[in-house]
Amino acid sequence: MDKYHVTIGGKEYQVEIEGERVWIDGNEVYAGIHFLNDDGLFMLERDEGKREFHIKPREEDVYQVTTRGLQVDTVVQPERGHGKKREVKKDEGSINAPIPGVVSQVLVTAGDAVDNNQVLVVLESMKMLMEFRAPFAGTVEKVLVSKGQNVEKGDGMVALKRTE
Amino acid sequence: MKILIANRGEIAVRIMRACRDLGYTSVAVYSDRDREALHTRYADEAVYIGPTPASQSYLNIDAVLAAARKTKADAIHPGYGFLSENPLFAQKVEKAGIIFIGPSPEAIALTGDKLEARKIAAQAGVPVLPGSEFSLADGGVPKEIGTDIGYPVLVKAVSGGGGRGIRLADSDEELLRMVGSASQEAELAFGDDKVYIEKFVRPARHIEVQILGDGNGNILVIGERECSIQRRHQKLIEEAPAPGLDKEVRARLYEAARQVGLALNYRSLGTVEFLLAENQNFYFIEVNPRIQVEHPITELVTGIDLVNTQILLAASGCLTLQQDQIQMRGTAIEARVIAEDPDQSFMPTSGQVSYLKIPSGSGIRVDSALYQGMYISTDYDSLIAKLIVWGEDRATAIRRMLGALEEFNIAGLTTDLGYLRDIVRSEAFLSGQVDTMYLESFQTTDSSEDEEKLLKETALAAALFIHNKLKQTAARVTREANQWRTAAWREQMVGFY
Numbered sequence: 001m002d003k004y005h006v007t008i009g010g011k012e013y014q015v016e017i018e019g020e021r022v023w024i025d026g027n028e029v030y031a032g033i034h035f036l037n038d039d040g041l042f043m044l045e046r047d048e049g050k051r052e053f054h055i056k057p058r059e060e061d062v063y064q065v066t067t068r069g070l071q072v073d074t075v076v077q078p079e080r081g082h083g084k085k086r087e088v089k090k091d092e093g094s095i096n097a098p099i100p101g102v103v104s105q106v107l108v109t110a111g112d113a114v115d116n117n118q119v120l121v122v123l124e125s126m127k128m129l130m131e132f133r134a135p136f137a138g139t140v141e142k143v144l145v146s147k148g149q150n151v152e153k154g155d156g157m158v159a160l161k162r163t164e
Numbered sequence: 165m166k167i168l169i170a171n172r173g174e175i176a177v178r179i180m181r182a183c184r185d186l187g188y189t190s191v192a193v194y195s196d197r198d199r200e201a202l203h204t205r206y207a208d209e210a211v212y213i214g215p216t217p218a219s220q221s222y223l224n225i226d227a228v229l230a231a232a233r234k235t236k237a238d239a240i241h242p243g244y245g246f247l248s249e250n251p252l253f254a255q256k257v258e259k260a261g262i263i264f265i266g267p268s269p270e271a272i273a274l275t276g277d278k279l280e281a282r283k284i285a286a287q288a289g290v291p292v293l294p295g296s297e298f299s300l301a302d303g304g305v306p307k308e309i310g311t312d313i314g315y316p317v318l319v320k321a322v323s324g325g326g327g328r329g330i331r332l333a334d335s336d337e338e339l340l341r342m343v344g345s346a347s348q349e350a351e352l353a354f355g356d357d358k359v360y361i362e363k364f365v366r367p368a369r370h371i372e373v374q375i376l377g378d379g380n381g382n383i384l385v386i387g388e389r390e391c392s393i394q395r396r397h398q399k400l401i402e403e404a405p406a407p408g409l410d411k412e413v414r415a416r417l418y419e420a421a422r423q424v425g426l427a428l429n430y431r432s433l434g435t436v437e438f439l440l441a442e443n444q445n446f447y448f449i450e451v452n453p454r455i456q457v458e459h460p461i462t463e464l465v466t467g468i469d470l471v472n473t474q475i476l477l478a479a480s481g482c483l484t485l486q487q488d489q490i491q492m493r494g495t496a497i498e499a500r501v502i503a504e505d506p507d508q509s510f511m512p513t514s515g516q517v518s519y520l521k522i523p524s525g526s527g528i529r530v531d532s533a534l535y536q537g538m539y540i541s542t543d544y545d546s547l548i549a550k551l552i553v554w555g556e557d558r559a560t561a562i563r564r565m566l567g568a569l570e571e572f573n574i575a576g577l578t579t580d581l582g583y584l585r586d587i588v589r590s591e592a593f594l595s596g597q598v599d600t601m602y603l604e605s606f607q608t609t610d611s612s613e614d615e616e617k618l619l620k621e622t623a624l625a626a627a628l629f630i631h632n633k634l635k636q637t638a639a640r641v642t643r644e645a646n647q648w649r650t651a652a653w654r655e656q657m658v659g660f661y
Contacts, residue, residue, distance in 0.1 A: 017628065
C-alpha cells in the first residue's frame with residue numbers, strides 16, 4: 001500500500017492507494033483518474049461524476065492545483081522509507097522581496113521590537129512604493145538591506161523572530 | 165482608414181476589434197517583451213518601438229510617432245494609461261497631421277492638473293470637496309491646513325492618476341509624513357512631485373459618469389458606473405447602473421457631468437468621477453480624459469459600442485447619437501483579473517500560463533490578451549483580463565458573475581480570481597451596500613461545507629495524480645533497464661517470422 005500526506009492550506013489529508021482501491025483519512029472511496037493530456041490536465045472520476053483538474057509542479061512536493069472554483073497550492077508527500085513525514089520548511093520570519101526593486105526606506109534596525117503589521121521596509125518597484133509589514137509581533141533579528149540598495153526577487157530584506 | 169494603437173494588452177486588442185468592426189486597418193506597436201504578445205499578432209500590421217521598459221517603448225513619443233509615419237497611419241488611439249493623458253503627445257500627434265482619438269491637448273492638460281480641474285468644476289457650479297486651493301511643495305505644509313479642512317484628509321498628486329500618489333492622513337503629524345511619501349511617489353510615477361489635500365469623506369461611494377462630446381458644445385451622458393470596490397484606490401469591481409441610486413440624485417449627477425464636459429468643451433470619450441456621501445451630497449473628484457478600463461459595463465447596459473463610437477466621431481467630427489437614444493437595461497458587472505497575490509498583500513506575480521480556461525456563454529464577455537503559454541511578467545500593469553457579465557436584473561448578473569468566476573481558470577501564476585469571488589458573494593456586495601473603504605476591512609469568509617468537500621476532492625485528485633506519475637516513472641525505468649534483454653530476445657525471435 002502507498003501512502004500520501006496531502007496538505008492544503010492548514011488542512012491535512014491522508015490518502016492510501018492499493019491497486020484500484022483508495023482510502024482518504026481511513027475511509028474507502030471510489031475514485032480514479034483519467035489523463036486528458038500530458039501537461040497536467042486530468043479528470044477525477046467519482047461515483048457522482050467527473051471533475052476536471054490541472055496540476056502544475058511549483059517546487060519539490062508542492063503543486064498548484066486548479067479546478068472549477070478553486071486554485072490552491074497543494075503539498076503531496078509520498079511516505080518515504082520509514083514513514084517519516086518530511087517537514088515542509090517554512091521560514092516564516094524572513095521578509096523577502098517578491099519582485100526586483102530598490103530599497104526606498106528601512107524603518108527598523110536589528111534588535112527592534114515590532115508590532116504585528118508594523119512597516120519594516122519600503123521598496124520601490126514599477127514606480128510604486130510597497131510597504132512590507134511584520135506578519136506578526138516580534139523582534140528584528142537582522143536587517144539585510146540598506147536604503148538605495150537594489151534587490152532581486154527572493155532576496156531577504158529583514159529577518160524577524162516571533163515573540164513567543 | 166488606418167489606426168495605430170499606442171498601447172498593449174487587453175485594451176489594444178479591444179481597440180483592434182473595433183477597427184475590424186469598422187473595416188479599418190489596425191497597427192500595433194510593441195516592445196521587446198511583447199514580440200509575441202497577442203496585440204502584436206492580432207493587428208494587421210505591427211511595428212517594433214523599443215526595449216521592454218515602458219519609458220523606452222510605450223511611453224516613447226518619438227518612437228510611437230515614427231511608427232505612425234512609417235505605416236502612414238491616419239489616426240492614433242492611445243487606449244488608457246501610457247501616453248493617453250499626455251497633452252504633449254496629443255499635441256505632437258495633431259501637429260504631425262494625424263488624428264488623435266481623444267480629447268484636445270488643451271482639455272487633457274486641464275484635466276491632468278487635478279487642482280485646475282477642481283477649479284473648472286467649481287466654476288461650472290459643480291460641488292467640490294473642501295481642500296487646498298494651492299499645491300503644496302514637498303515639506304512646505306501650511307500649519308493648521310489639516311485642522312481647517314478637518315481630518316481625515318487625503319493627500320493627492322496634482323498630476324495623479326491610477327490611484328498612485330494618494331495618502332490618507334488623520335493628524336498634523338501624519339499629514340507631514342504623508343505629504344512627503346505621496347510627493348515622492350508622485351515624482352516617481354508622474355515626474356511631478358506637487359501634491360494637494362482634500363477632505364476625506366467616509367463613508368462614500370465612488371460613482372462616475374460617462375460622457376461623450378463633439379468638441380463643438382454638444383455633450384452626451386452615457387450612464388453611470390459604481391466603482392466603490394477599490395483596494396488602495398485601485399478599482400477591482402465595477403457595476404452599471406449604480407445599485408439603488410436615487411433617481412433624482414442620478415439626474416443631478418448627469419447634469420453635473422454635463423456641465424463639466426461643457427466647461428471643457430469636451431471632445432471624445434471621458435469620465436467624470438464623483439464621490440457620493442451618505443447624505444446623498446456628491447462632489448467632483450476628477451475627469452479621466454480617455455477610454456476607461458471599465459467601459460465594457462456601459463457598453464453592455466446601453467448597447468452602445470463606446471470604442472466604435474469614439475473612433476467614428478474622431479473620423480467624422482460629428483455625433484450621430486442623440487441623448488434620448490441612450491438608455492440603460494439590466495445590470496452589468498466587471499471584475500478585474502490581476503496578476504497579484506491577495507494573500508501576499510497584493511504583490512505582483514509572474515509566471516507562464518500553463519493552463520487557461522476562459523468562461524463564455526450568454527451574457528458573459530472576457531476582454532483579455534491572455535493565451536496559453538504566455539509569460540506574464542511584472543514589466544507592465546498587472547491587469548490581465550476583465551470579466552464582464554450582463555443580466556436582465558442585478559441578481560441574475562451576480563449569479564452569472566459567480567458562475568463565470570468559477571469557470572475562469574488560470575494556472576501557472578497566482579491571480580485574484582478567488583478574492584473576486586469572495587467579494588461578489590459577500591453580504592454587503594449582494595445587498596449593494598458598499599463604500600470605498602469596504603475592501604480595507606474586508607475579510608474572506610471561512611470556507612463553507614461545499615468548500616471543505618472540494619478541498620478533500622482536490623487532495624484525492626492530487627494524490628492519485630502523483631501516485632500514477634510515480635508508477636509510470638517506475639515502469640519506464642524498469643522497461644528501459646530491460647530493454648537490452650528485450651532487444652536480444654527479439655533478435656532471437658526474428659528467425660520464426
